[in-house]
Each structure stands twice: as C-alpha cells, then as structure tokens.
Amino acid sequence: MARTGRPRQFDRDDVLEAALRLFWEHGYAATSLAQLREAMRMSSASFYAAFSSKEQLFDAVVERYASSFGRVTDAIADDELPPREAVERILRQSAQMQTDASHPSGCLLVSGATCSPANVTVHELLTGRRNLVRANVVACVERAKSLGELPSGTDAQALASVFVSFLWGLSTEARDGVPAGRLDAAVGYLMGVWDATAVAHTGSITPQSTSVT
Known part of the structure; x- marks a missing residue:
C-alpha cells in the first residue's frame, strides 16, 4: 500500500511571523520567494501547499499585522x-x-x-x-x-x-x-x-x- 504524504512540519504562527518581518523590512517586491522560504524554513512544495502564492502569503501576513502591531x-x-x-x-x-x-x-x-x-x-x-x-x-x-x-x-x-x-x-x-x-x-x-x-x-x-x- 502506498504511503500517504507526511504532514507538513511547521508552525503557522512561526512561519507567518518570519514572513511578516521580511515583508515589513523590505517591502513586497524586494522580498524574494527564496528569502521567504529560507526564513520560513519551508520547501517549495510545502510553501505552495500552505499559501498557494507569494500574494496569498502576503495577504495572511497583513492580516496578522492588523491583529497585532496594527492594533x-x-x-x-x-x-x-x-x-x-x-x-x-x-x-x-x-x-x-x-x-x-x-x-x-x-x-x-x-x-x-x-x-x-x-x-x-x-x-x-x-x-x-x-x-x-x-x-x-x-x-x-x-x-x-x-x-x-x-x-x-x-x-x-x-x-x-x-x-x-x-x-x-x-x-x-x-x-x-x-x-x-x-x-x-x-x-x-x-x-x-x-x-x-x-x-x-x-x-x-x-x-x-x-x-x-
């Protein structure tokens, strides 16, 4: 029987916090996917499975900012x-x-x-x-x-x-x-x-x- 894929090994709060700080420091355009994946410690497959795109990740980051620092x-x-x-x-x-x-x-x-x-x-x-x-x-x-x-x-x-x-x-x-x-x-x-x-x-x-x- 084929084995199912292993669950994603990351904490959503941790990876969003890492992405938040990168976007906050450098802005959207200047922050590369490679920088994000490195800071978030995620593979390309895990990144796209979790957030679909850089834009979707940024949307989640802005929401996190609004509910924390932005308050x-x-x-x-x-x-x-x-x-x-x-x-x-x-x-x-x-x-x-x-x-x-x-x-x-x-x-x-x-x-x-x-x-x-x-x-x-x-x-x-x-x-x-x-x-x-x-x-x-x-x-x-x-x-x-x-x-x-x-x-x-x-x-x-x-x-x-x-x-x-x-x-x-x-x-x-x-x-x-x-x-x-x-x-x-x-x-x-x-x-x-x-x-x-x-x-x-x-x-x-x-x-x-x-x-x-």
Whole structure:
C-alpha cells in the first residue's frame, strides 16, 4: 500500500511571523520567494501547499499585522473614547510602535507598498487597509462635530487628512531613525490643529493630553 504524504512540519504562527518581518523590512517586491522560504524554513512544495502564492502569503501576513502591531490604530474606532483623545492616542501609540527596536521600523501598510504598480492585488490590499483607518478618522471628526466639540462647518475629510498624512508619514520618519521622543513631541504640536479648530467654535482649548509612555 502506498504511503500517504507526511504532514507538513511547521508552525503557522512561526512561519507567518518570519514572513511578516521580511515583508515589513523590505517591502513586497524586494522580498524574494527564496528569502521567504529560507526564513520560513519551508520547501517549495510545502510553501505552495500552505499559501498557494507569494500574494496569498502576503495577504495572511497583513492580516496578522492588523491583529497585532496594527492594533495601535484601534482606538479610532472606539466610540466610547472622546474623539480628540482617540485621534491623539493612535498617533502617539503609532509613533511608539514604529520606532520600537524589537521589530522592523515603520508601518507595514506603508513600507509594504514598495511593490510594482502592476501588482494590483497587493496595491488594493494595502490601500484598502489604509482606507479603513482613513474612514475611521473621518468618522471621528464627524462625531466631534455632532458632539459640538468642533464647528459644524468643519471639513471632516480635510481635517482627517491632516492626521492621516502625519500617521503614514511616521513610517518614513521612523525608518530614517527619528527617535520616538521627537515624534511624540510632534504629535503634541499636531494636536494644536484640532485645538485651533475647536477654539474657533467653543472659545476654549481642549486640555492637552499627556504623552503615551
């Protein structure tokens, strides 16, 4: 009787973590299949049996990132938090996470995008994830308007872009070696934009939050 094939000898969490760090460090296009298989310690047959393709692996990696390191932006979707606090929290926590020396610097949703424009699947995957964060920031600004914390005439899309542009820009700053403390201080200045918008409506400035430690 013919013997059945042996079960795949790998731990899915371990191989995804190895792939995550490679993609995070080098981006999608610059990370080769050979690098991935070596880091994941998988044969070609095992790799394709488990993930079908590099694109499918990247999809799984992005999901893993979103449920771990990427959770620094979860606060923006928490309706229990005051809107200003939610925005400030994701910026400060992102600055801390992206400069943490225990893993590649920056943000995978930004650094992973260094791929060929022809790769529509990867482009749409990352754009979709970033659009979700963007939509949550817009919703947070709209919530602040409905609560009377910001003027009703505030352009939510434009104000949200101020914070989202900074959020994605943190990735470049972190990868260039800008220290966490400087980025955290920059968040304080940026939140002055929110305060200036609010004071035009309420006549008072929201108390400045403390830095994330």
